[in-house]
Every structure is written in C-alpha cells, then in structure tokens.
Amino acid sequence: MKRVHPPFTQLIKQLPATVPFVPPEALERQTGQPIRLRLGANESDFGVSPLAKEAMRRALKEVSWYGDSENDALRTALAHIHGVRKEEIVIGSGIDDLLELAVRTFVEPGVPVVTSLGSYPTFQFHVTGFGGQLHFVPYCEWKNDLEALVEKAREVDARLLYLANPDNPTGTWHSADDVARLIEALPPRCVLILDEAYIEFAPPSAHLPIQGDHPQVIRMRTFSKAYGMAGARIGYAIACEETISAFDKVRLHFGVNRIAQAGALASLQDPDFVRDVVNAVNEGKKEYEAMAEELGWRAIPSATNFVAIDVGDADRARRIVDDLLKMGIFIRMPGVSPLNRSIRVTVGKEEHRKQLAEALKKVADRIR
C-alpha cells in the first residue's frame, strides 16, 4: 500500500506539538507515584452544592438523551440572574470551549491578539491554533497592566484583548472601575474577552456590572471553580446578540453534557453554598499568607481560590513543585518569566492545607 502523509491544512502543519497543561493523571503515570493531594489545577476542594449533586444524580436517568442543544433552561435562569436577555448568552463545555469559540469567530491567520505575557495558556493555545498573532504585555508587579494592554491593542490593531479578572496565574485583580476604563479606551475594532472564571472569589469592588449588549465585551463565567463542577465541563459567555449569533453559526450545538446542564441549573438555586465556599477559601488564603511569610516568602494578594507565592526565583519554584510531586502533592507554577519565580497553590480544605503546610515546610528546610 502507498503510504501518503495525510494532507493537513497549512496551519496545522505549522503548529508546534504542545499542550496547554499536563494533567495530574499524566504526572502520576510519569512518576509512578500516586497523587494524594490535588492543589494544582484550582479545582474546588469544597465540592458541589448538595442541590447540584442531587440534580446530577437524577439526571443520570436521562443520560441516554442528548442535552438540549439550545440550553434554554440554563440560559433563561442566567439571563434572569444577570439582567440580560437569553439571546446574549451562550453555554459551552467550560471556558476553554468558549475561548476556542471566541477565537474562531474573531481570529483568522495573521490577526493580532493582545494579552499579558504569562496569561492563561489555553487562550494562547487557541489563538495560535487559528493562526492568530499573539502580542504580549508584561505584567506589572504581578498585575495585568491595563493601560499597556490597551496601548498595545491600539498599536497592533488587535481584534481581541484577553484579560482574566481576577487573574490566573497570579490571583491579582483590578477594580470594576479600572476595567470599565479599559473598555472605554478599547480601540473600535477590538473586542475584550473578560475571563471571570474566579469572579465569585473577588471583592464587590471588582464586580463590573454586566451590560449584555456591549458589542466589544465578552464576559466568560464557569461552573468549574466556586461551583465545584470542573469535571462536568460547563460555563457560559455573555455578549451582544450579534456575537452570540455568530457563535451559533459554528459552535458544537450538542456539545454540552446533559448531566452538567442539570447540575449547573441546580447550582444557581444554591447561592448560600457558593457564599460558604468563598468564605472557606478566604480563610484558607489567610493561612497560606501566614504560611508563606513563615517560610520567608511572599503570598501575592489573591481574589481567586488559589494563591501565587513568590519564592524568589524560578529554579527554587521548580524545585518546590518537583519535590512536592515526589511527596504526592500536585501544585503548579507559571510557565514564563518573571511569574515563574512563584508557585501556584489551590486553597484546599483545612486538613489539606495542613498536609500542604507540613510538606512545604519540609521542602523549604531542605532547599535552604
């Protein structure tokens, strides 16, 4: 038989073989060592609302049925909560899916896109995957540099500007007023993707009012963090109807898991649960800050469910991540300088924080 190379597109041929993140399961396979503590992917250590769990259990009875491709019940509930129209909402299999959709809708080969140097790798993966040209702006003291981002967007005529607020991987945040000013200053052909995966953990001053019909803003939210449903893969975006209609032209209409739909809808009926999670996380963050100080490092103030701890240099950060992994503890660190002089640790439950603190102390003693 003739062996012919499959005729991939030009773009695919040129792409590097990288993945945004190595999963903890792969680390287990690589090291042969089971992970006993998962604090590396900012998965919630506080579970899901009992209402959501019960709804998902019930929904298992209907697992043979495709989910509603219009996600109508969930969009209706979200529209009510956010004071927007359901035509301004799209549901996806998590923010990763929605980022791909947004990139596909706005980015063709050569299109300039602006973000911070060290921002969410999966966003960058999608931009590269559709041939976009990434332009980076350095963080300023662990924070996204809003003025420089807009300046860069103007300079390169960017079609997309990506900002996570609160930020990942630093945990820092900007006030709603600052973000509003950034939106005002956007060049006319530039759309802001405002990734608010961690917004539930942010102070009230960081909550920008939602304007569903703004043509230049796409808000992204998820059930993966405060709602504790990362494994279910469900999130949403709010944008003007014209943008949502464009998404509908290409999105995977039957892509969302039916059980996830049921769980997300039920979650929304349990705001107390989310409030309790946020309180518990806030308590944990204080502990992490004290722990970092005790070890001679500095916790970066965080408005998320994780804390980035500045340990001084990248080699030390790498050593800590590797040593913890050998002890069965999974954390991560940012991939690029200068953020990579930090480790990023998810806020766990009390017993998990204790296990982490003990392990981290051992590692710190060893590397001194």
Added chain:
Amino acid sequence: MKRVHPPFTQLIKQLPATVPFVPPEALERQTGQPIRLRLGANESDFGVSPLAKEAMRRALKEVSWYGDSENDALRTALAHIHGVRKEEIVIGSGIDDLLELAVRTFVEPGVPVVTSLGSYPTFQFHVTGFGGQLHFVPYCEWKNDLEALVEKAREVDARLLYLANPDNPTGTWHSADDVARLIEALPPRCVLILDEAYIEFAPPSAHLPIQGDHPQVIRMRTFSKAYGMAGARIGYAIACEETISAFDKVRLHFGVNRIAQAGALASLQDPDFVRDVVNAVNEGKKEYEAMAEELGWRAIPSATNFVAIDVGDADRARRIVDDLLKMGIFIRMPGVSPLNRSIRVTVGKEEHRKQLAEALKKVADRIR
C-alpha cells in the same frame, strides 16, 4: 458610546445562520406541547449498562476534578479491544466533536470534500464552518454509492470523503469488503472519515477489520448509541499516529466530562449489555417493518437502531412528522430529496413501539 459591529472573520461573516438539528426540547417550546415519546434522535431507549450507571454515580464524587486530558485509561482499554496502539486513538465529546476536529485538521477555505447528498448534517455543518467546498453524490436506492463517491473524490481532488456505515439517515449499510474496496480506490490525497456510530447494530459482514496505522482512514465510534450514553457526550476516533498527533495540536484537551470518561470505561466491561440491546433493537426493527407494510409503506432495511420508512412522498412524510408531534411523539425525517420521502424512527422499547404504532395508524388513517 460608539456602536461598532464586532470584527468577525471573513468566513464567519459569510456563513448562514443554520443549525444542524432542532432539539426536541425546542419543539416542545415552539408547540407548547410536551413530548411524551422521544424517537427522533436515535437515542437509545434501552438505557446504559448497570456497570456504567454505577461508575457514573461513583464518579459524581469527583465532579470537582477535571477529567484526565489524555483520557489514558479509556484509550488503553480501547486500544486493547481494537488491537491498535493508544497513540492511534483520540477521545472526544461525541462524534460531532471529532468530526469538527477532523474537518479543522484537513479543511481550509476552498478545500473540496465529498459526501452523499443527504448525509449527516453535522458533518456538513463543520465543513461549511471551516470554509470547505462540499461536493455531493446522490444516494443510489437508499444506499451510499461507493463507486460514485470515490469517482467524485478523484474528480474534485477531495481531501476528505465522509461515509457513515451503517448509514444515517437511511439505516442502510455496505459490507466490509465493499468499504475495503473503497479504501483501496481512494485517491492518494483523500482521507476517508468512516463514521461507525451505529456499527454495533450491523451484521458481522459489515465490520471492517481495524487497521490503526492506515494514513487515509479515520474510524469514528461513539458511546451515544448502543451504549446509551448520548447525554454524556463521549466518543473516539482511530487513525494513524500522525493524524492523532495533528488532532492533539488543536483539540480541546480538557473537553471531555469526567463522569462520561468513567461511564464509557465501565461500559466496555459489559459487552453482554450491548449484545442484549442489539437483540432487542433487532426485534423492534422487525415490528417496525411489519407495521410499515401494514400501513402500505416500506421499511428500508436497517443496520442501525432506527428505521427509515419510505412513505412515498415528502409532503406525506412532513405531514406524518408534524401530526405525530402534535400527539407528543418526536420523530425526524431526512432534509433533502429524494430521502425526504421517508420518516426516520428510532427503535424504542416494546411499550414505546406500541404507542408509536397506534399513533402512526391514526395518522395514516387520517391522511388517506
């Protein structure tokens, strides 16, 4: 505030606002009438394996964790079953997701793609969504015309040829020998997407041996049909390692639901369940054939979990679908001529078949 239209890509601007399928939930919303019998989307009426259900129930405890982005356990099990290497397998959120991935990998604007006129709308949706040029070959007596498909692929220099075997929406099938001949005859730059969503329902003679390293064939399988997990959104593709590696450059790595992963893996340990489903469906198909004959119509022989019934003309088919919907019964019909002179009915459980038969008899009496 200045209202600027968002700067969509050229491709997005040109795309029509269509969706591949209207979900039954949307029909309920449109008609205000609840659907009491879902026999339109070829969802399994026979549920999931008890092992899968139990695995999914247990996996709910870990819903806060992302699924393994490498899907290693499932790929390992599938590699063993199919006698291929796990590097030759990719997992996706159902075949729809994998079709999008394959199209994205092989199709850029203007690239010719060949399929049958009236084949799976979601495949066509993805080809159009990436700017591909669809070339159609008419069905021949309700069957894909394999020789004409290859002929057309050669004529237009197609990069992809899509074939569902067994076929949807007709239910017809070709022998493995016929498909092997088609593969032999593929022009060198053309890749065959062999969609085997319904293969479990096909006779042994239709099961083409799997050759994992064939550079021109992508096999697609799903847990949505015989395994009864449509709502979980999980399926897989088998292709040569080079193609799978290309998929890895752009796929949504953390896109698959963790509970679906657990359910799919457990399903594989229960081949008896699938065998029982297939037997029950075969019994149901015989009933449908007798029912069609009684009503003066003809059931097209089917190797799937549904039956296409030739009712003579498109207006009659439309009338039947609409009238059944008014009675709370959801079925579908093909969208294009000449297939649209048929209705497509999923094989349900015995009591559901009885309900359908009664309703269909009433409708038939009315339209005579």
